[in-house]
Amino acid sequence: MRLRDVNFPSIASSEITPEDVWLNRRQLMQGAGLGALAAVGMTPSAAATSSTLAELAAAAADCDGCSTDESLTPYSDAISYNNFYEFGTDKSDPAQYAHEMNVDPWSVEVGGLVNKPGKLHLEDLITGFDLEERIYRFRCVEAWSMVVPWVGFPLAALLERFEPSSDAKYVAFKTLYRRREMRGTRSFTSIIDWPYREGLRLDEAMHPLTLMTVGLYGKVLPNQSGAPLRLIVPWKYGFKSIKSIVSIELVDKQPATSWQQLAPQEYGFYSNVNPEVDHPRWSQRFERRLPSSLFSPNRIQTLPFNGYAEQVASLYKGMDLRVHY
Ligand SMILES: Nc1nc2c(c(=O)[nH]1)N[C@H]1C(S)=C(S)[C@@H](COP(=O)(O)O)O[C@H]1N2
Numbered sequence: 001m002r003l004r005d006v007n008f009p010s011i012a013s014s015e016i017t018p019e020d021v022w023l024n025r026r027q028l029m030q031g032a033g034l035g036a037l038a039a040v041g042m043t044p045s046a047a048a049t050s051s052t053l054a055e056l057a058a059a060a061a062d063c064d065g066c067s068t069d070e071s072l073t074p075y076s077d078a079i080s081y082n083n084f085y086e087f088g089t090d091k092s093d094p095a096q097y098a099h100e101m102n103v104d105p106w107s108v109e110v111g112g113l114v115n116k117p118g119k120l121h122l123e124d125l126i127t128g129f130d131l132e133e134r135i136y137r138f139r140c141v142e143a144w145s146m147v148v149p150w151v152g153f154p155l156a157a158l159l160e161r162f163e164p165s166s167d168a169k170y171v172a173f174k175t176l177y178r179r180r181e182m183r184g185t186r187s188f189t190s191i192i193d194w195p196y197r198e199g200l201r202l203d204e205a206m207h208p209l210t211l212m213t214v215g216l217y218g219k220v221l222p223n224q225s226g227a228p229l230r231l232i233v234p235w236k237y238g239f240k241s242i243k244s245i246v247s248i249e250l251v252d253k254q255p256a257t258s259w260q261q262l263a264p265q266e267y268g269f270y271s272n273v274n275p276e277v278d279h280p281r282w283s284q285r286f287e288r289r290l291p292s293s294l295f296s297p298n299r300i301q302t303l304p305f306n307g308y309a310e311q312v313a314s315l316y317k318g319m320d321l322r323v324h325y
């Protein structure tokens with residue numbers, strides 16, 4: 001059975017071994033790029049155990065907000081409707097061109113205000129952390145959304161290894177910037193000052209829902225989804241979830257981020273999902289849950305903090321979220 005043949009996750013988090021993900025990556029590398037993606041099946045052991053969503057939800061019960069019983073967005077939509085401006089601004093550009101990015105070897109530099117600066121290599125990302133499955137709602141600022149089973153580990157687990165020093169207040173992230181392999185960065189219409197940058201306050205970064213992500217649907221991330229390592233922050237607009245990370249720096253001042261630099265009146269540093277604060281050019285009260293079409297828009301209400309208020313609202317106690325949007 002292939003993963004694309006099942007419409008609910010048939011592997012529980014406890015059953016994803018680093019070897020499964022690693023093996024899938026090897027298969028992907030050895031195959032003919034993205035064309036081989038669909039052929040990357042699940043391992044036989046994983047395929048044999050098919051758990052229901054209810055069982056999965058029960059398994060994640062000890063982790064508040066780590067799962068949802070909402071229908072998953074089909075895998076094919078999640079990997080073909082993307083934002084990854086390094087490869088172009090059309091939703092179909094990343095799936096078409098991201099294979100031009102070389103992700104092996106890969107390393108992530110972790111530095112700044114840490115006691116033990118260093119580097120993580122591809123192998124460390126796949127085998128050095130306990131991988132979990134997290135089923136999160138994912139809400140783009142453009143008012144579309146998905147529900148995706150990600151595979152990853154808490155960012156906190158990574159940061160702790162490098163020992164942030166007491167003066168560290170924020171975490172700054174950078175994406176790979178390689179003009180030869182990223183046609184969107186060579187485009188004359190490109191508006192971003194590359195590399196793509198994002199940031200979080202340290203307490204947001206350490207929150208258990210903040211996920212360093214290496215896979216989705218039990219498989220390794222395809223390039224268009226931000227291989228080999230991306231961030232997922234489920235209560236914030238999608239652009240905070242930076243892809244293909246090469247640098248993580250602990251800093252003491254709020255770092256500049258790509259979208260805020262570009263249009264500060266439209267995109268704030270916090271960018272928590274908030275139906276009460278409209279984008280200057282459109283409302284944020286509703287979203288189109290993918291798959292969505294003209295005839296079947298699948299329009300649903302947007303929830304404060306994307307439905308994670310219970311878990312994260314306390315991080316922003318006393319802050320005016322209309323000012324700190
Ligand atoms: N490096 C980089 N990261 C990025 C982006 C980008 O253009 N470049 N787009 C962001 C936006 S706007 C969204 S909505 C999500 C999209 O993630 P997805 O394509 O996996 O759905 O990635 C975010 N991370």
Ligand SMILES: [Mo]
Pocket residue numbers: 083139140141142237238239
């Ligand atoms: Mo987005």
